[in-house]
Amino acid sequence: MRNIKLLIEYDGTNYIGWQSQPSYQGKNIQGIIEAGIRKMVHHEVRLNAAGRTDAGVHARGQVANFFTESLIPAERFPWALKGILPYDIVVKAACDVPEDFHARYHATEKTYRYVIRRAALPDAFDWKYGYHFPYPLNISEMEQAARFFLGTHDYRSFCAKGSPVKKFVRTVTRAELIHDGDYLYFDVTAKGFLYHMVRIMVGTLVEIGRGRWQAEDIKRILAKKERKYAGPTALAHGLYLQEVKY
Amino acid sequence: MRNIKLLIEYDGTNYIGWQSQPSYQGKNIQGIIEAGIRKMVHHEVRLNAAGRTDAGVHARGQVANFFTESLIPAERFPWALKGILPYDIVVKAACDVPEDFHARYHATEKTYRYVIRRAALPDAFDWKYGYHFPYPLNISEMEQAARFFLGTHDYRSFCAKGSPVKKFVRTVTRAELIHDGDYLYFDVTAKGFLYHMVRIMVGTLVEIGRGRWQAEDIKRILAKKERKYAGPTALAHGLYLQEVKY
Numbered sequence: 241m242r243n244i245k246l247l248i249e250y251d252g253t254n255y256i257g258w259q260s261q262p263s264y265q266g267k268n269i270q271g272i273i274e275a276g277i278r279k280m281v282h283h284e285v286r287l288n289a290a291g292r293t294d295a296g297v298h299a300r301g302q303v304a305n306f307f308t309e310s311l312i313p314a315e316r317f318p319w320a321l322k323g324i325l326p327y328d329i330v331v332k333a334a335c336d337v338p339e340d341f342h343a344r345y346h347a348t349e350k351t352y353r354y355v356i357r358r359a360a361l362p363d364a365f366d367w368k369y370g371y372h373f374p375y376p377l378n379i380s381e382m383e384q385a386a387r388f389f390l391g392t393h394d395y396r397s398f399c400a401k402g403s404p405v406k407k408f409v410r411t412v413t414r415a416e417l418i419h420d421g422d423y424l425y426f427d428v429t430a431k432g433f434l435y436h437m438v439r440i441m442v443g444t445l446v447e448i449g450r451g452r453w454q455a456e457d458i459k460r461i462l463a464k465k466e467r468k469y470a471g472p473t474a475l476a477h478g479l480y481l482q483e484v485k486y
Numbered sequence: 487m488r489n490i491k492l493l494i495e496y497d498g499t500n501y502i503g504w505q506s507q508p509s510y511q512g513k514n515i516q517g518i519i520e521a522g523i524r525k526m527v528h529h530e531v532r533l534n535a536a537g538r539t540d541a542g543v544h545a546r547g548q549v550a551n552f553f554t555e556s557l558i559p560a561e562r563f564p565w566a567l568k569g570i571l572p573y574d575i576v577v578k579a580a581c582d583v584p585e586d587f588h589a590r591y592h593a594t595e596k597t598y599r600y601v602i603r604r605a606a607l608p609d610a611f612d613w614k615y616g617y618h619f620p621y622p623l624n625i626s627e628m629e630q631a632a633r634f635f636l637g638t639h640d641y642r643s644f645c646a647k648g649s650p651v652k653k654f655v656r657t658v659t660r661a662e663l664i665h666d667g668d669y670l671y672f673d674v675t676a677k678g679f680l681y682h683m684v685r686i687m688v689g690t691l692v693e694i695g696r697g698r699w700q701a702e703d704i705k706r707i708l709a710k711k712e713r714k715y716a717g718p719t720a721l722a723h724g725l726y727l728q729e730v731k732y
Contacts, residue, residue: 249611328610328611328613332607361576362573363576364495365495365497367574
């Protein structure tokens with residue numbers, strides 16, 4: 241049995257997220273790619289993804305694996321799927337991996353990027369690809385705040401309510417704000433994240449940038465271990481799964 | 487009577503073009519902006535645009551003017567329309583102009599940009615914003631060919647059949663290819679263009695880049711004064727109205 245690893249890019253705008261959702265009408269990305277692969281290999285496949293992104297969330301570097309007995313060379317998959325998949329889902333690369341490889345369980349590092357656009361007026365092209373925040377932000381206070389995310393913490397305050405997980409401790413190895421003209425990026429790396437964790441981190445950083453809280457308040461919010469003490473969940477369409485490492 | 491000039495940006499993907507089309511179902515950009523302004527000034531307005539872009543064509547620097555007796559300060563229009571117009575149409579600036587100003591008749595220079603993306607695989611985010619051409623192109627031959635467009639020529643070979651215009655002579659003051667990583671831009675400036683002129687220029691340059699014709703063939707095609715001798719009309723979604731000068 242072959243195990244094939246895919247590198248996947250998608251514009252999440254038109255999808256209900258990576259996986260099917262009982263409560264959402266619409267297309268899920270996983271199902272569309274599985275159907276595309278089925279057309280090539282002539283049997284059902286099941287994709288395991290590194291990150292099950294939500295509705296509207298984008299990916300530049302999603303990774304998923306699937307099993308097949310097909311003899312199609314791995315490098316054919318991107319080319320053949322180009323003609324099968326919709327334009328907003330692109331398989332960028334494919335390779336054979338050992339049979340025990342699992343895209344989610346074996347990920348050692350995942351990096352998300354959140355995009356904030358700060359120009360006064362919106363951009364007709366970019367509105368689905370970033371969060372437009374045209375008000376003043378104290379960036380140096382936000383940069384100090386981001387540093388409090390580094391290290392191992394109980395992130396229960398930064399986890400959406402109703403999440404079924406029971407362990408809330410996560411280790412963040414990078415939490416950095418990057419300026420690029422009108423754009424402000426928040427890049428965050430960890431082995432694993434809680435549900436909505438990055439978006440709640442961003443919503444909290446924006447509250448600090450606006451002056452509602454100070455950088456040090458991150459420590460207080462982490463210590464509370466209750467969702468209601470953190471900031472709002474930032475909009476999905478600013479979030480990108482950038483890179484997964486193994 | 488006040489005359490107000492607007493600078494407008496739009497993503498043309500979801501529209502049938504700038505103006506209403508009897509043969510197309512769908513929304514036109516002009517009608518949507520006119521309806522938005524009507525909500526502000528409480529009377530019908532009619533926009534004159536510098537370029538009446540086709541379905542799928544984008545604008546970074548469309549210019550239009552309209553007449554009103556409203557006392558709303560010009561600089562309020564971008565801000566107020568931000569809350570009225572859909573996200574993919576943005577009025578970037580507005581100012582009062584003399585009563586005889588007409589956005590189309592008084593334009594002294596219009597610049598269009600055509601975007602070709604040359605990477606091997608498509609991009610999930612960019613497919614609506616450029617023409618993906620992943621095959622080899624002889625760029626230096628295309629650059630030589632572009633130079634033959636400079637100056638005053640009868641551009642009948644580069645005008646869509648069925649166009650009602652009777653004068654085909656146009657003066658091109660810039661026709662330049664620009665490399666930027668995976669992207670190739672064709673920037674072309676003239677006082678006025680014929681129907682589909684830029685897209686037929688691009689379709690012809692691509693034929694030259696592919697090796698079907700040589701740079702010198704531009705002279706031959708211009709001399710023929712018949713549409714069928716030029717290359718195909720390049721896809722609309724690679725084209726941007728970049729800038730209009732007065």
